[in-house]
Amino acid sequence: MTAPIIRLRNVVKTFGDFTAVDDLSLDIDAGELFCLLGGSGSGKSTLLRMLAGFESPDSGTIEIDGKDMRGVDPADRPVNMMFQSYALFPHMTVAENVGYGLRRMGLAKAEVATQVAEMLRLVKLEALAQRKPHQLSGGQRQRVALARALARKPKVLLLDEPLSALDKKLREDTQFELMNIFDATGTTFIVVTHDQEEAMVLATRIAVMDAGKFVQVDTPRQLYEFPKTRFVADFIGNINLLEATVTGPGRSEGLAALHCEALGAVEAACDGEVPPAGAHVWLAVRPEKIALSTDTAAPGYDAVVDDLGYRGGDTQYRLRTASGAALKVTKPNTERQGQRPVDWDTPVRIAFAPEAALVLRQ
Ligand SMILES: Nc1ncnc2c1ncn2[C@@H]1O[C@H](COP(=O)(O)OP(=O)(O)OP(=O)(O)O)[C@@H](O)[C@H]1O
Ligand SMILES: [Mg+2]
Incomplete structure (x- = not known):
């Protein structure tokens, strides 16, 4: 048994007198595609932002890859985050967007070019490397954002509603692409979504969130066939x-x-x-x-x-x-x-x- 890549213990986050994340404990194993599923305001983004290091918990501990993340800067964590509204740099080409993090890491130009090419191959955008974001479709932009987030080869990729900007059909296709990319990279993915079908399709395990708490953490099949509460039964499917x-x-x-x-x-x-x-x-x-x-x-x-x-x-x-x-x-x-x-x-x-x-x- 290897140690979990993510280990949360009694994590609490409040904003004023409002508790957004309420005493969460959870282990996520390396190689999981873990979904956080819950209604609007249930605390999904807040939890993801704490993993990324953009927020710190009021109490409790977050360990990533065996290290306590207290006081560790976002840039120094073995994670990368794709935001709810994946903002690409409009003035940069696709290739420049994907290589942005690598250049900031101080990698040599040739090395950046090699890795960018590898990432573009992964998301099947080699042919569009010189385009600007406004010359792309929604689905293509989404793939650029994904390639950019993966370029620095994080151990854990945090994706906040990665497919929410896409229409239903494209969204379904992209779900399968996302799974292929997940399989190809071996990176642990933590995906936030409020779409229960999407979570069912993607996830190895799902945490159903309500009011800052996990109401059930299980495999998609287990959640569907053996919900523990009426809330989960009603939230997942009909x-x-x-x-x-x-x-x-x-x-x-x-x-x-x-x-x-x-x-x-x-x-x-x-x-x-x-x-x-x-x-x-x-x-x-x-x-x-x-x-x-x-x-x-x-x-x-x-x-x-x-x-x-x-x-x-x-x-x-x-x-x-x-x-x-x-x-x-x-x-x-x-x-x-x-x-x-x-x-x-x-x-x-x-x-x-x-x-x-x-x-x-x-
Ligand atoms: N910086 C903040 N200051 C005050 N309240 C906040 C802040 N950030 C989040 N909250 C509140 O915490 C709760 C959880 O927010 P969060 O963004 O985690 O929800 P979410 O589950 O991601 O919802 P959505 O599906 O709408 O994105 C919400 O009620 C929100 O208003
Ligand atoms: Mg959110």
């Missing part, structure tokens, strides 16, 4: 959260039997121990894990289609259960059909495997 009471253990190991106002008797999986009978919990089911049938004799629960949204690749249904509760169900449109399979006001039956549903206690 989910149905229904109030329920535990009536006892379920029919097999790890399942709880519940009574749920919206559906009646249900069983669902527990991440950990089955809560005691009488415990007030929430039943959490992802919309794509619910089967929908127009056969009114099918097993499951009665519902009616209240509303539907055709999105091309899938259709989102808003259902109403017999007790009047709202439920979201998503179905992939795997076949081209002239008619919608299930229309407004259609009575349907819905069902889900107990293992596909999760019991949440908070």
Whole structure:
């Protein structure tokens, strides 16, 4: 086991009487692509700026590569930061922008040229080396900023909303490029984003932040399949959260039997121990894990289609259960059909495997 590249212990940052970063402890391993995910104002940029050395914590410690960073200047840290609004120097060419940090380090001209060429190859911008930033597309500018941040070969690259200026399609392409560059360099990346899909695509692990705290730190799959709280369940993807009471253990190991106002008797999986009978919990089911049938004799629960949204690749249904509760169900449109399979006001039956549903206690 190697020591973590980043080690935070009880890091606190306040601005006046406002606590922006609230007692964070975390280890990040070398070679991770770690995402900080959270709503606006949750403290993501503040944490990144403390890692870069532009802010210092009020208390707690930040170690990078085994060294305490207290009092260490940004320029002397083994990190580099790509800012939320990646400001390129407008009067410099692409090549000059990428080489800026290297020239400031006092590298010889020939050495700078070699390394700039290597970086431009990495981000596939060799052909545009002599252009100025205003002659580039948004995605190309983003790649110049990335090459500039990588040029000094930091051990850790901090990226604050690196793709936020790009439109959806370009953003998705650039996510894959960013992952390729990450693979090619072996640098540890810490990426801030408020886009949960982006975090899911990019990250080895994600820290979900809320009000300056980490609410859960896990792999994308674990966050999606086993959120620990309703906040995380709702923040990552779409989910149905229904109030329920535990009536006892379920029919097999790890399942709880519940009574749920919206559906009646249900069983669902527990991440950990089955809560005691009488415990007030929430039943959490992802919309794509619910089967929908127009056969009114099918097993499951009665519902009616209240509303539907055709999105091309899938259709989102808003259902109403017999007790009047709202439920979201998503179905992939795997076949081209002239008619919608299930229309407004259609009575349907819905069902889900107990293992596909999760019991949440908070
Ligand atoms: N220099 C400062 N002085 C006072 N308050 C600040 C300062 N910097 C940040 N804050 C506050 O700290 C909180 C966290 O800010 P931060 O920039 O870390 O949020 P963020 O998670 O990056 O949000 P966004 O997604 O909008 O970029 C916010 O409420 C912000 O107003
Ligand atoms: Mg920010």
